[in-house]
Amino acid sequence: MILSIISAIANNNEIGRKNELLWDLPIDMKHFKETTSGHTVIMGQKTFESLGTTDGVLGRPLPNRRNIVITLDKEFKRNDCEVVYSIDELESRLKETMEDDEEAFIIGGGQIYKLFIDKADRLYITHVDAEFPNADTFFPTIDMDKWKVVKEDKHEKDEKNIYNVNFVTYERK
Numbered sequence: 001m002i003l004s005i006i007s008a009i010a011n012n013n014e015i016g017r018k019n020e021l022l023w024d025l026p027i028d029m030k031h032f033k034e035t036t037s038g039h040t041v042i043m044g045q046k047t048f049e050s051l052g053t054t055d056g057v058l059g060r061p062l063p064n065r066r067n068i069v070i071t072l073d074k075e076f077k078r079n080d081c082e083v084v085y086s087i088d089e090l091e092s093r094l095k096e097t098m099e100d101d102e103e104a105f106i107i108g109g110g111q112i113y114k115l116f117i118d119k120a121d122r123l124y125i126t127h128v129d130a131e132f133p134n135a136d137t138f139f140p141t142i143d144m145d146k147w148k149v150v151k152e153d154k155h156e157k158d159e160k161n162i163y164n165v166n167f168v169t170y171e172r173k
């Protein structure tokens with residue numbers, strides 16, 4: 001299995017505030033959807049809650065993807081996605097169910113990125129060229145001694161996307 005991280009990060013590694021994203025960038029939403037659709041996505045309980053509600057209850061699985069939510073709360077149960085209660089449980093679940101050439105995506109948020117950045121094989125980072133002093137959630141530092149850039153795709157801001165973005169793929173050295 002290939003374990004990838006996908007995230008959109010601003011110039012100071014900002015990724016969120018008050019359990020929401022810091023921007024509305026349709027170009028990045030499209031990139032996220034195209035990259036992760038048909039694959040497995042893994043997220044922390046807070047990010048799952050940030051995706052919306054299902055029948056009035058917080059939390060919404062992403063369509064057309066196998067969704068796995070990680071929580072420490074043993075009482076947390078869902079019948080519309082998979083739930084795991086530890087990193088060990090996640091790792092054994094993935095080992096049992098994923099083929100060697102299949103890619104799984106850690107989609108956030110801050111706590112979960114931190115737990116997995118040293119385990120991931122690849123990072124898909126949307127660098128958002130902006131600063132958000134009010135941010136309360138951050139991506140961990142990308143240590144360039146450990147990662148190399150294998151792809152870059154820069155887009156200038158436009159009417160719909162108010163910040164310049166750079167889609168960068170990193171692979172572990």
Ligand SMILES: NC(=O)c1ccc[n+]([C@@H]2O[C@H](COP(=O)([O-])OP(=O)(O)OC[C@H]3O[C@@H](n4cnc5c(N)ncnc54)[C@H](OP(=O)(O)O)[C@@H]3O)[C@@H](O)[C@H]2O)c1
Nearest residue numbers: 008016019020021044045046047071072108109110111112
């Ligand atoms: N810019 C981006 O690309 C991006 C992507 C995703 C999210 N975000 C943003 O990030 C923010 C959310 O991130 P966050 O750091 O607050 O939360 P998070 O990483 O989404 O989820 C944290 C939760 O994960 C569970 N967890 C943490 N450590 C665990 C462990 N060792 N084992 C099992 N479960 C564990 C806990 O759930 P329980 O509390 O249920 O135990 C914890 O509350 C939001 O603002 C969101 O919009 C940004």
